Amino acid sequence: MGASSPPPDRDRGSAGPRIAGRRIAGIGWPLATKANVLVLTLALLLGFAISAQVRQTRTQGLETLREDELLGVLDTVTQEGVRLGAELRDLERTRDRLASGADSELEAIDIARERADTLGLLAGSKAATGPGVRLTIADPDGRVGATVILDAIEELRDAGAEVLQVGPQRVVMGTFFSDSDAGVSVSGTALSPPYVILAIGDPATMASAMGIPGGVSESVRGLRGEVTVEQLDSLDITAIHRSDPPRFATPAPTPDPSPTS
Amino acid sequence: MIPALGLLAGIVIGILVRPDVPLWLQPYLPIAVIAALDAVFGAVRAALDGIFDDKVFVVSFLSNVVVAAFIVYLGDQLGVGAQLSTGVIVVLGVRIFSNVASIRRHLFSA
Numbered sequence A: 001m002g003a004s005s006p007p008p009d010r011d012r013g014s015a016g017p018r019i020a021g022r023r024i025a026g027i028g029w030p031l032a033t034k035a036n037v038l039v040l041t042l043a044l045l046l047g048f049a050i051s052a053q054v055r056q057t058r059t060q061g062l063e064t065l066r067e068d069e070l071l072g073v074l075d076t077v078t079q080e081g082v083r084l085g086a087e088l089r090d091l092e093r094t095r096d097r098l099a100s101g102a103d104s105e106l107e108a109i110d111i112a113r114e115r116a117d118t119l120g121l122l123a124g125s126k127a128a129t130g131p132g133v134r135l136t137i138a139d140p141d142g143r144v145g146a147t148v149i150l151d152a153i154e155e156l157r158d159a160g161a162e163v164l165q166v167g168p169q170r171v172v173m174g175t176f177f178s179d180s181d182a183g184v185s186v187s188g189t190a191l192s193p194p195y196v197i198l199a200i201g202d203p204a205t206m207a208s209a210m211g212i213p214g215g216v217s218e219s220v221r222g223l224r225g226e227v228t229v230e231q232l233d234s235l236d237i238t239a240i241h242r243s244d245p246p247r248f249a250t251p252a253p254t255p256d257p258s259p260t261s
Numbered sequence B: 001m002i003p004a005l006g007l008l009a010g011i012v013i014g015i016l017v018r019p020d021v022p023l024w025l026q027p028y029l030p031i032a033v034i035a036a037l038d039a040v041f042g043a044v045r046a047a048l049d050g051i052f053d054d055k056v057f058v059v060s061f062l063s064n065v066v067v068a069a070f071i072v073y074l075g076d077q078l079g080v081g082a083q084l085s086t087g088v089i090v091v092l093g094v095r096i097f098s099n100v101a102s103i104r105r106h107l108f109s110a
Helices: A017-027 A034-058 A067-123 A146-158 A203-211 A216-222 B002-017 B029-049 B054-078 B081-108
Strands: A128-138 A163-166 A169-171 A177-179 A184-186 A195-200 A226-237
Touching: A034 B002, A034 B029, A034 B054, A128 A146, A128 A163, A128 A203, A146 A163, A146 A177, A146 A184, A146 A195, A146 A203, A146 A216, A163 A226, A195 A226, A203 A216, A203 A226, A216 A226, B002 B029, B029 B054, B029 B081, B054 B081
Parallel strands: none
Antiparallel strands: A128 A195, A128 A226, A163 A169, A163 A195, A177 A184
16 A cells, blocks of 8 residues: 555656656555455455445335425425326316217207208108198189189198198198189199198198188189098108208398297 | 445445445435545545554544534534525535545646
């Protein structure tokens, strides 16, 4: 060791690398002096302590932390818990909102479908079925005109007819009747007698409406024709009215578009 | 040479034995290690200066370790253990750096 074999030069400061190397070697010259053994022991201890500490640091858990460090950890965990709780509540709210939104959307679709059905029947764009009457107007002399047919339609409507068909034509808002050479034409389609009118509604009411004094039956009879009314439990009206979208009219905005039925 | 070999051998033994640091020692061991490192660097510097003395080394090593551990213990008792540990480490770190600078001047003349 240095004390037992002191290096020859003792100049301090900037000794050259060569001298420094010699001095380094001089420290640990293996002489089994008491000092050497002591130094070796200390170095051994230090190395042991270093590796033990490194290993300890790697496997360190909470038990070696100081009180304030533990408090810090606890604080962090608590804050994290609060934050996660808030997030959880947020997500639950969102989930509930989405679920109820899906429900109300289904409901809205149902309402819209129902409405579309109703409007389809009114506008004549859907086939209809239900109880009703079949009205046959025989006209051997060809004297029954558009007026009579229109009267019959109006009478049936008064009696609660919901869907009407004259010949092959669905009766809608824009349907018109006119006289032609061969007979009556409906919305431009010429019909020939006997005229068949289908009406869905209460059969008994409509049948009696046809038979009232001064009504359709009587006026047709006055024209030497004959009206036959069949009351049917089930009647299909398959004629469809194809309507072009309106060119000028657009729906006026309504504040509350509540479904009408 | 001997200290370097001893250090290496100690590290290897520590890795092989996988010692568990006892609980009472855990707060003090890191500081003690830093203090011992300070003593070692001081010894290397002294050797390079040509004034190494093994008795001084042994005494400074042990006293460094004991004093550092005592300071931390005292800090823990006073409730400022963390701060005192930091202080001790800063002081020892400064000393290690100045020793290393001196060693560097010896070895590389720079």
